Amino acid sequence: MTAALPRLHLFLRRPASGLFSIEMLYRSLIPYFERDFEVEWIENRRPSRGFLPRLADAFRAALRQGDINHVTGDVHYLTYFLSRRRTVLTIHDFVSMERLRGLKRALLWFLWYWLPVRRADAIVVISHSTEAQLHRQLRIQPERVHVIPNPVRADFCPTERAFDVQYPRILQVGTSANKNLERHAEALAGIACKFVILGHLSDAQRACLSAQRIDYETHADMVPEDVASLYRGSDMLLFASTYEGFGMPILEAQASGIPVVTSNRWSMPEIAGAHALLVDPENIDDIRTAVLSIIGDSQQRQRLRAGGLENAARFAPAEIAARYASVYRNLCRAEA
Template structure:
């Protein structure tokens, strides 16, 4: 019997309230088949200064991975790993779309994308939309880019029954600009809803919510168990995001049996499997239409709930872990050649 294939997962440094990637790959690790043996190293520094990047690269070299898988947004660490035994996962290209100087954007494009992705043997992305955006941005061999979706943690299970809230409870995940909270707040004006927001609100966002007269509450830094409870207590999830690499809240909500309103954009459109209410995220009126439709049609809510649970089963951790395992086997076979 061949010995287990040894894989080192390289994470970014721990940062407060930024752990979704780490949680995701911990779930994948636990679901790995027996022939794959994984360990984890974390970059020592969360900073992106030359000194900190050198410190992180040195830690990566010291670990001497047999197969290195860069799983967080520290793609540049691939340059410190053997090219024929390195895989990089790209979740999105958000760092290139943030407001910044032309020089800063060019430096990030080269150090986080062009150089490490050309260096690595394989690149994985989490959706077709991310693959297209990546190939539009970086000149690399399309044949080395593979799509492996995110998985849903096993804790996200269907609730026993819909909640009995006095007001229709909408769950909104995230408070960064791409999550589109301002339009959601305006869409909720005058509706008999409670908007439950997961994320830290800026004063300007609180002001918009208050001026719209929306009944809202906010929570952040939740554990996995607490996040599952938020889904189970919601009548619907409203997620009209403007930009996502994947859109994990869609699958999490579906796995919990919660109907979803999301954007008629990629990758959200594909991720739903057709089992969500799609709206134009740039139109307050259309977002409001989606909310009112779900509020007024219990049969539609029930249909989306049941169909969503079935669709989310395709994103089980065991399915996704096997896809990564096959990549590791491919790299190991080529390394022996």
């Protein structure tokens, strides 16, 4: 008689318009997980807002436990009532800890990081940069921490589209404060290009783009397939963020065969490898010089394209799923 497969329960946030990155990442891993585990996908019933709705979803999670419980990120509070010995928590970043101050920061530290980390046996972080932040914020045994990067989905793939030297389409992914849109706009001022922005713009950002006389177009709330097409229709990615826990757009651009300008801070050099132009995100001249270098140097573009494709291959779903599966199996052995 064949032994039953261990039950792997993936706990995720409630889907919201325009927010699908975490969900799509883990969906790309499920076909590989299903070879060794019986997988159940469990989404929150409520948005992650307010104390009582979060508490209700945490109680619900406790009633839906498997042999392995994986809280996949952005809903850390689901760990509160899960069996510690069977729980894996993925931490994607510490961006709010960088932004908040005072009592709000202290509450976030306790409820979003300290308590969930105590309620999970294994902690996964998605970059060595995030691992370093974790150890700065919390006392945790190193053997409990596993660095497993995010996978790049297979629908991000290259085309033979020629680079438009005369009027390149320069892609910006995200419009939150750390995405550095205003400095990007200032760096692009006077460069003949189309600035392609994925995300909702504030009135202040629109005013900034107008003041710099930037020719731009915006896209928001796109389905994942259309996002992949947007990359393939762009000539380069400008992603000089001031903070990232990982930097998924770097890999998505590299897998799509387009050159990348990104930041020399936090996780971004680690994710890009030697296959992007790194800039100081606070230095507008630095950003502008890198963009002009890509536009003006065909050999550099080809080098970045070839190296980027090779780098993105390291983050294939099969490889990432195998690393998660090793963590899951260790939990099963410890529980037994």
